[in-house]
Amino acid sequence: MKVLPVIICGGAGTRLFKENRDNLPKQFIDFGGWTMFQKTLDRINSKLFLPPIISTNIKYLNLVKKHLKKNKITDYKIILEPSKKNTAPAILSPCLLPEIASNQIILFLPSDQLIEEKNKFNQEIKKNLNKIFYKDIFVFGIKPKEPSDQFGYFFRKKNSINVSKFTEKPSIKIAKNIIKKGGLWNAGIFMSTKENIIYHFMNEQNKLFKNCLLSVQNSNKKSNSIFLESHSYNKIKPISFDCAILEKISNIKSIRLNINWSDLGSWKSLLNFYNINKKKYFTKTNLFRRPWGTYRNLFKGKNFLIKELIVNSKGCLSLQKHRHREEHWYVTEGYPEITLDKKILKPKLKDLVHIPKGSIHRIHNKLKKPVKIIEAQIGKILKETDIIRIEDVYGRIKN
Known part of the structure; x- marks a missing residue:
């Protein structure tokens, strides 16, 4: 039958x-x-x-x-x-x-x-x-x-x-x-x-x-x-x-x-899926270089964007916040130090960190090994212009 x-x-x-x-x-x-x-x-x-x-x-x-x-x-x-x-x-x-x-x-x-x-x-x-x-x-x-x-x-x-x-x-x-x-x-x-x-x-x-x-x-x-x-x-x-x-x-x-x-x-299971399959989403045009390392846009869906961030040794993202989006960070390699408002977090491999909309945050890699994070941005506006820098070690804050 x-x-x-x-x-x-x-x-x-x-x-x-x-x-x-x-x-x-x-x-x-x-x-x-x-x-x-x-x-x-x-x-x-x-x-x-x-x-x-x-x-x-x-x-x-x-x-x-x-x-x-x-x-x-x-x-x-x-x-x-x-x-x-x-x-x-x-x-x-x-x-x-x-x-x-x-x-x-x-x-x-x-x-x-x-x-x-x-x-x-x-x-x-x-x-x-x-x-x-x-x-x-x-x-x-x-x-x-x-x-x-x-x-x-x-x-x-x-x-x-x-x-x-x-x-x-x-x-x-x-x-x-x-x-x-x-x-x-x-x-x-x-x-x-x-x-x-x-x-x-x-x-x-x-x-x-x-x-x-x-x-x-x-x-x-x-x-x-x-x-x-x-x-x-x-x-x-x-x-x-x-x-x-x-x-x-x-x-x-x-x-x-x-x-x-x-x-x-959950965003943890979804980001783990993208991490396992990330090479399928690699192209020559979706890699972007920054003073702290690189990021690659893996996939943009309706109201969400998936990225891979690679933070070099001693690399430090700007202390920042966003008006229009929240983020989830899934640690796939290394040992980042994460600032989240008044807290300092030290997530381990496969930990997920939620960055609520409007919260002040930063990733700092103080060690020799690169930090790799799969990031989900969630919101109706997902643009680099939605970065409000508060501090930046690379002098990117405009007066």
């Missing part, structure tokens, strides 16, 4: 751009000639899968169609939510379509994750298809690279694929302990059958189930798009699939993925 991919694509993606409300959701942001939704569509371009269903918000319809056309996908369905209600109804509503067979295996994929090892990922799915039985839901887990308070975790029973416990977004201190005990990141990817998903919603979230069913039954179908009926759907209280179902049932199994995975949901 082929797998039906359901792509969950309705998130607002506010973790990266909290102030800039006009930014696109993360899954649609151009990060350098590609988007995460595009990468997700590419992942299911395989004989293993049936044509996809995209579960999204009605306001993203044109964006979704644009990406489907770009990826030359002509066979698909789009389910359109009239309002944002989190992942539980977004997962349930595709399962209620009458044309889907009750024993159909469905893979639920977030649209905003980066998984470069497509073949490995699909092999793991194929390996586990015959393990799905009555009431089973499979969750996908990733071995954590570092403690994070941005992800949920789960434990597996000893020598078993069965899940014993979920922990939702713990503190860094608790996350460290979870990792020591063998906990996995919850990747937010699920696999089950139509009948299993419906069974658990009927038993654990009956009111949500009834409203969602009415919304599907009374939906308006137009070509490949299904417009869910708003009166019933708007009665649903927002709730995640984890809270609605996974935390309440015992028939949960797991697939451990030994692949490179990221949701690029």
Whole structure:
């Protein structure tokens, strides 16, 4: 049996751009000639899968169609939510379509994750298809690279694929302990059958189930798009699939993925991605020399700019501030001394330093080894003219 991919694509993606409300959701942001939704569509371009269903918000319809056309996908369905209600109804509503067979295996994929090892990922799915039985839901887990308070975790029973416990977004201190005990990141990817998903919603979230069913039954179908009926759907209280179902049932199994995975949901993870792939963005014209070293513009997106700064030994940027932008600095090499208002910071390798808009700041490299930093500038105006120098060892302040 082929797998039906359901792509969950309705998130607002506010973790990266909290102030800039006009930014696109993360899954649609151009990060350098590609988007995460595009990468997700590419992942299911395989004989293993049936044509996809995209579960999204009605306001993203044109964006979704644009990406489907770009990826030359002509066979698909789009389910359109009239309002944002989190992942539980977004997962349930595709399962209620009458044309889907009750024993159909469905893979639920977030649209905003980066998984470069497509073949490995699909092999793991194929390996586990015959393990799905009555009431089973499979969750996908990733071995954590570092403690994070941005992800949920789960434990597996000893020598078993069965899940014993979920922990939702713990503190860094608790996350460290979870990792020591063998906990996995919850990747937010699920696999089950139509009948299993419906069974658990009927038993654990009956009111949500009834409203969602009415919304599907009374939906308006137009070509490949299904417009869910708003009166019933708007009665649903927002709730995640984890809270609605996974935390309440015992028939949960797991697939451990030994692949490179990221949701690029923080500036730290995003800047690390650009650091790993920075050579792809190198050109002859994007390198700029300064008295303290060099910087290279890697990519300019909507309301953000990614740079690499190289501060030479004894190099010192001007003490400065910005009116129109905030910055994030991700240390990839060396040991900088950073002035941030009245504080002196000494970040280590892979540390992230946030420079709020209007704060006074500077990078100073007092050692022999060069300092390398991947910088994200965030704001509507991202120009060198938005540098207000307060002190400068190179005499660049004009009186």
